[in-house]
Amino acid sequence: MERLVAEFARLPGIGRRTAERLAFHIVKSDSSEALRLAEAVQEVKRSVKHCSVCFNFTDDRLCSICADPRRDASTVMVVEQPRDLIAMEFTGMYRGVYHVLMGRLSPLEGIGPGDLTFAELARRIDDPGLNSRGEVVAELILALNPTLEGDGTGLYVASELKSRKVKITRLARGLATGSRLELANKAVLSDALEERREVQ
Amino acid sequence: MERLVAEFARLPGIGRRTAERLAFHIVKSDSSEALRLAEAVQEVKRSVKHCSVCFNFTDDRLCSICADPRRDASTVMVVEQPRDLIAMEFTGMYRGVYHVLMGRLSPLEGIGPGDLTFAELARRIDDPGLNSRGEVVAELILALNPTLEGDGTGLYVASELKSRKVKITRLARGLATGSRLELANKAVLSDALEERREVQ
Numbered sequence: 001m002e003r004l005v006a007e008f009a010r011l012p013g014i015g016r017r018t019a020e021r022l023a024f025h026i027v028k029s030d031s032s033e034a035l036r037l038a039e040a041v042q043e044v045k046r047s048v049k050h051c052s053v054c055f056n057f058t059d060d061r062l063c064s065i066c067a068d069p070r071r072d073a074s075t076v077m078v079v080e081q082p083r084d085l086i087a088m089e090f091t092g093m094y095r096g097v098y099h100v101l102m103g104r105l106s107p108l109e110g111i112g113p114g115d116l117t118f119a120e121l122a123r124r125i126d127d128p129g130l131n132s133r134g135e136v137v138a139e140l141i142l143a144l145n146p147t148l149e150g151d152g153t154g155l156y157v158a159s160e161l162k163s164r165k166v167k168i169t170r171l172a173r174g175l176a177t178g179s180r181l182e183l184a185n186k187a188v189l190s191d192a193l194e195e196r197r198e199v200q
Numbered sequence: 201m202e203r204l205v206a207e208f209a210r211l212p213g214i215g216r217r218t219a220e221r222l223a224f225h226i227v228k229s230d231s232s233e234a235l236r237l238a239e240a241v242q243e244v245k246r247s248v249k250h251c252s253v254c255f256n257f258t259d260d261r262l263c264s265i266c267a268d269p270r271r272d273a274s275t276v277m278v279v280e281q282p283r284d285l286i287a288m289e290f291t292g293m294y295r296g297v298y299h300v301l302m303g304r305l306s307p308l309e310g311i312g313p314g315d316l317t318f319a320e321l322a323r324r325i326d327d328p329g330l331n332s333r334g335e336v337v338a339e340l341i342l343a344l345n346p347t348l349e350g351d352g353t354g355l356y357v358a359s360e361l362k363s364r365k366v367k368i369t370r371l372a373r374g375l376a377t378g379s380r381l382e383l384a385n386k387a388v389l390s391d392a393l394e395e396r397r398e399v400q
Contacts, residue, residue: 174372195372
């Protein structure tokens with residue numbers, strides 16, 4: 001029992017009290033229900049792997065995006081986590097492929113370039129044969145979180161790859177559509193002013 | 201009493217019940233307090249005027265921004281309301297001057313170009329003598345709210361002025377600094393993707 005509580009408490013957002021409640025539920029519930037949970041955990045660890053090209057979750061060698069011949073594989077969007085990829089896919093606006101870094105640089109947490117899939121990204125650019133259909137990467141879109149650590153990670157990627165013949169862009173910063181100017185903070189207004197565009 | 205309730209109820213965000221409570225408070229409170237409110241209302245209407253150049257609030261002919269010789273009067277930021285101007289001033293990033301439209305186009309509410317200070321804006325561009333120090337307007341920055349009506353107003357301003365020799369820009373749209381990509385909605389991500397910039 002104590003071990004199960006400790007395992008639940010290790011999950012993100014689950015405190016000691018919630019862990020105890022969950023463990024208690026498992027103890028009380030009938031055997032088949034509890035075993036189905038255990039099996040689902042084992043199954044997901046067995047079957048969910050990372051795409052060998054972009055590191056998105058997949059249950060095959062290639063993820064469904066890398067395997068899709070309609071996607072433009074010459075444009076690669078660099079994201080921190082699979083959940084960022086999911087948010088972008090949800091817009092239906094992006095037709096290129098991805099590269100999931102599996103985190104961001106964080107000196108405070110001791111996360112360096114070696115802990116991310118940065119080397120694999122550089123290799124995709126240097127050796128087109130590594131991409132799903134052998135395409136040359138023409139544009140890299142940095143789609144990292146607009147935070148201090150996301151910015152730092154983007155700067156690192158851009159400076160390390162600047163000698164390569166690949167165009168590097170990043171997502172726009174500015175006013176969020178539907179928001180109100182009077183409620184925008186200083187950083188948002190500064191970005192919006194600095195990155196202003198000419199109206200055609 | 202009925203008239204006072206009606207006057208309070210006319211204020212934005214004040215319903216009939218609140219108006220009754222306020223009116224009741226006035227009736228109960230001592231005479232001097234109630235009269236101070238009346239005088240303050242009269243005083244503000246007497247002393248607060250609109251800047252003759254940009255329509256910002258002022259108690260003089262020119263507002264403090266138009267009167268400041270250190271401001272770059274060749275760059276004019278077009279905002280909907282004085283409160284948007286205040287938000288932008290708070291950033292300390294903008295060194296140009298303003299033009300306050302005093303609202304936005306809203307066909308549903310029957311607000312057309314004639315209800316805004318649009319004609320005065322066009323005149324400032326056509327006749328530099330109307331500006332505070334006679335400067336020619338070189339750039340117009342549209343800083344309208346990133347909403348349907350703000351966009352419509354911006355489109356109208358840009359299309360009406362496009363024959364003039366003035367550069368027209370607008371504030372950037374995209375991810376709000378400090379936000380998280382996975383929580384951004386479809387419209388924000390679409391803007392961020394579409395307006396992406398090359399990393400130098």
